[in-house]
Amino acid sequence: MASTTYAIIATRKQTIDGIEYLKDDVVTTVLWDGKSEYEAGAYQRLELIKPGWTVIDGKLAELPPAPPAGTAAPIRVIRSLAFRDRLAQAKQEAISVAAMQAATAGDGALLTFMLNQAAAAETNLDDPRVQLGINALRGAGLITQAEATALRADGTPDEAA
Known part of the structure; x- marks a missing residue:
C-alpha cells in the first residue's frame, strides 16, 4: 500500500x-x-x-478552485519601431550611455536589457523584466512618468499585422 x-x-x-x-x-x-x-x-x-x-x-x-479552462490572455507585444517611437532619440541615447556606464560598474543588466528591447524585433510588455526595466528607467530619471506610461501601452492598431 x-x-x-x-x-x-x-x-x-x-x-x-x-x-x-x-x-x-x-x-x-x-x-x-x-x-x-x-x-x-x-x-x-x-x-x-x-x-x-x-x-x-x-x-x-x-485549495482554491482551478481557473476555468479557456483561452489565456494574449501576450501584449509591441514592435521595435513602436518602442523607439515612444521615446525621443535623446532619451534613447541617454539610456544607452547609462546602460554602458552601469555595465562598466558591474550593475547594468536591467538597463542593458531595456536598451536591447529597443533594438529587438518585438518587446513583450508582460515580461516582468520589461516592467522592472521601465520602473528602473523611471527611477533613474531617464524617462518621465508619461513616457513610462507610453512604453507600457498596448500596441497601436497599425502595429497589429
Whole structure:
C-alpha cells in the first residue's frame, strides 16, 4: 500500500521545540501507509490530508478552485519601431550611455536589457523584466512618468499585422 500524507494537528495549545502551536494548528505532515503503528503524540491527532487540501499558514485549508479552462490572455507585444517611437532619440541615447556606464560598474543588466528591447524585433510588455526595466528607467530619471506610461501601452492598431 502506498503511503499517504497525513497532518499531525495539535488538539490544544502547546509548545514543541520552542514553537507554540494553537488548537487545530498543523504541527507537521507525515507520510504514513496506514498499517504500521503510528502515535501522533500527546495532545495531537492524525488527520488525512484529502485531495484538494493542503497546509496554509499552519492550518488545513482547501485549495482554491482551478481557473476555468479557456483561452489565456494574449501576450501584449509591441514592435521595435513602436518602442523607439515612444521615446525621443535623446532619451534613447541617454539610456544607452547609462546602460554602458552601469555595465562598466558591474550593475547594468536591467538597463542593458531595456536598451536591447529597443533594438529587438518585438518587446513583450508582460515580461516582468520589461516592467522592472521601465520602473528602473523611471527611477533613474531617464524617462518621465508619461513616457513610462507610453512604453507600457498596448500596441497601436497599425502595429497589429
